[in-house]
Structure formats: C-alpha cells, structure tokens
Amino acid sequence: MSDITALEAMDDPDLFGAEFTGQTWDRWRAFLAVLQAQPIPEGMEELVRECTGRSDLPVQSFRRAALICGRRAGKSRILALLGTSLACLRDYRDVLSAGEVATVGIIAADRKQARSIFRYVRGLIASVPAIEAEVSKETNESIEMERRRVVIEIGTASFRATRGYTYAAVLCDETAFWRDDSGANPDEEILRALRPGLATIPGSMLLLASSPYAKRGSLWKTYRQNFGVEGATTLVWKVGTAVMNPSIDPAEIAQAYEEDPEAASAEYGGEFRTDIASFISPEVVQACTIPGRFEVPFIRTNLYRAFCDPSGGSSDSFTLAIAHDEGDITVLDCVREIKAPFSPDAATKEIADTIKSYGLKSVTGDRYGGEWPRERFRAHGIQYVLSEKDRSGLYLEALPKLNAGKVELLDIKLIERQFCGLERRTARSGKDSVDHAPGSHDDLVNSIAGVLSQKAKPRMPSFAGYKSQRPHKSWSMVL
Secondary structure (H helix, E strand, O other), X not given: OOOOOHHHHHHOOOOOHHHOOOHHHHHHHHHHHHHOOOOOOOOOHHHHHHHHOOOOOOOOOOOEEEEEEOOOOOHHHHHHHHHHHHHHOOOOHHHOOOOOOEEEEEEEOXXXXXXXXXXXXXXXXXXXXXXXXXXXXXXXXXXXXXOOOEEEEEEEOOOOOOOOOOEEEXXXXXXXXXXXXXXXXXXXXXXXXXXXXXXOOOOOEEEEEEOOOOOOHHHHHHHHHHOOOOOOOEEEEEEOHHHHOOOOOXXXXXXXXXXXXXXXXXXXXXXXXXXXEEOOOHHHXXXXXXXXXXXXXXXXXXXXXXXXXOOOOOOOOEEEEEXXXXXXXXXXXXXXXXXXXXXXXXXXXXXXXXXXXXXXXXXXXXOOOOOHHHHHHHHOOOEEEEOOOOHHHHHHHHHHHHHOOOEEEOOOHHHHHHHHOEEEEEOOOOOEEEEEOOOOOOHHHHHHHHHHHOOOOOOOOOOOOOOOOOOOHHHHHHO
C-alpha cells in the first residue's frame, strides 16, 4: 500500500496542496500529525496538549478519532481530505476477496447533510487529473474506482443500512445529532454495526466529527472515556471554532454568545451543553411497560379519557391516546398514529371513530390549528376541548407518575424511543421545559403525556329506564 498520508497529500502541490494553503490550516496539520503519528509541526505542541488533554505523544497512528469542534472550524473538509486520501492513495486489492470492494462511507443524519462532505471529496478528486482518471462511475451519491476496487458512498444514520460493507474508512458527520424518525438517538447501535465492517482492512479508520450537544450518546461517551487519558487508543480532539479557524469573524461569535451563551458555547466553543438533560431514562419507561400488551379492548365499566395531537397532514403525525384509571394506576388502553402525508379530514374521522369506540364523546387536545380541529371533530360528533397546559407542562406533570411506576404503558417500541428522546432544558431564569430534540418527533408521546396528565371525570348518572314523575298536564291546570 502507498505510504502517502493525508498530511503529506495536504502539503503536496501535485495532490491536494492547492486546496489547503495559508496559515488557517496549520492547526489542522497538527491534528493530522497526531492522528497519523507524524512529527508535530513546530510550535504546535501546546495546541496538541490543549485539544487532546494529553501530554504523551502517540508512536502509532490512530484508527479511531473524534473531532469535537465548533461550527465552521473546518472539520468537514478535513474528513473529506482523510476519506479521499484513504480511497485514492492506498491500494487495498491485496486484502480484498474476489468481488469485494473497499468502501469509504460518508454517514450523516440524512443524505442531504452527507452530500456536504461528498461534494468536498468530489472537489478534491477533480483537482488532481491523475486521480480523476481513475473514476469509472459516478452518481450523485457514489464514486467508483473499478481498477482500485474502491467506492466512496453516501449513507444515512441507520444501523440496518450500514451492515454488510467492507470499510476502508467511515466518515461520520454531526454524530451528536443522529436521530431516527421516532426521536431516538441511534448512534451507539450504528457505530456497533459499523465496527465489523472495519475489521477486514488494516489501517481502516472510524472518524466521528460533530459540534457537541447534550451530555449523552456516543460522542459524549467517547469524550469522557478518552479525552485526557494517556495511552487511549481513540484520539479525541476537542476545541472551539476560533482556535481551528482563526479567519472566522469574531463579531459573529460574540453576537452568538450575547444572544444565547449556552447554545454558543456548544456551537462555537466546542463545549457540551449543561442546560440539556435526558427527560426520562429507558429503565423507567421499560418498568412501566406491560410486555405483550399492545391494546386493551373497551370495557363498559371503565371511565375513559382521550387526548390527541392533531396535525395538518404535511409533516407531523396525527396521534391519539386513550386511558383509564384503576385505583392510583393509569392504564394506557389505546394509541393511534396516522403518519404524514394524509388528508386532515379523513384522519380526523378515523380518530373520531376510535374515540367513539371507547364510549367517549369528547377529546382533549392542544391549541394547534386554531378553530379547525374543533370544527372538524364537531362534524364527526366529537367535542374538542382545549388543553389547559402546553406540551412541556404535560410532560412535566406526567413525569412523577412514570417515575413512581403508576402507569401501565403499551408494549410499543415507538413509545419508549420517543419518551427517551425527549430533552429537559433549564433556561437562565431557572424554568424547566421539555421538548423533542432537534430533528426528532414526539407526536405519539405528546398524546400519551396528555392523557396521563388528565384527571378522570366522574361518571354521570344514567337515566336509562327512569320514568318521569312530572305532573300530568291536567294537574298543571288544577295548580
């Protein structure tokens, strides 16, 4: 295999040198030197100690690294440089079986985000005619080099989609924000699925790059276990934007800190946020879940109540939850989720029919959409009552019941994933709020929290079969 490293390619005018001119990239040269066990550039020793928390200098290159940097620090371009170098400047044919190819995977929360690094890779390849000539096939999401038996390919953050590959490198972008449609953070499962694919090729690399976020997930765990740990086999490089990119406008960063210090410390300072925590633990949700129970049928003697989270049908789901109390235990009987896109009127009718099937004539919901939820439910024979609490208030009121185990949840994985994907934020005023994380959803658990927070309404007396004792008309005339 070629011994041309990414650092050497970065400085070689016949390779990628023209793309990394100026002192702006000097600090990144120090990172690459540490990563690939090369001499650290003169005067960069203190930077290395600051960014790694370590005083020992590695004697061999790292195969695992995490770049925890503020936005606009240049980490995406460095990932692209590493990925391109590993794809184009090494020969893997002697370690591949017949028909096998070495893949450089670019993985992000979605394909649109992954294209950012992919475009940088494409630009680097196009800048070197000899490498460009190696390309045998290209699409919007992949570059193939048939003679080299290498593919550079975009992927998404899915532990299922990343299996079955032989990886020369995996470039993971913004891992702190990887979430699936249900609101769970799947980063640990994805990284676990990737590791066997990296085992075949000697010197393969798993590179995580992200602005920090909350103190949870794989990025936080990697930082906690490896930053400042002498002899750690995973390199953690944690630093703010201005250190790695001194050309950025300091006024922009100063304004961000003035507007929201906590957010700016993560976005530009490279610090994990202290004002965000997980709302509820998986253990609490699992303890409340009744295994094998997916729905409880209607029983005439129960006092039911319903809560719904309506949607216009274009992006969010339309959800419903129905529950009843048994002593001090709230039993979740039924949930419904209608995923977008859908017809709002057809969805309202379907939800209304489910509400009626539990003997109810009303449902509580939030103030979404102004008058239309009330008008459409009314058209289907259901009264829509506005919730007195917003979604954050519903979560905070439902939490004590969940923590106390006074809830019986249905055995539906989406419920656990959405509950565990919620975040509790503490504002500078000290007030707590709860909401889903960026890029995730909480439509189903919003309805569940709403129905858990409701008080059971007393049953109205039945007048069935009661014979009226009103005076006869003739009696009225006498009176």
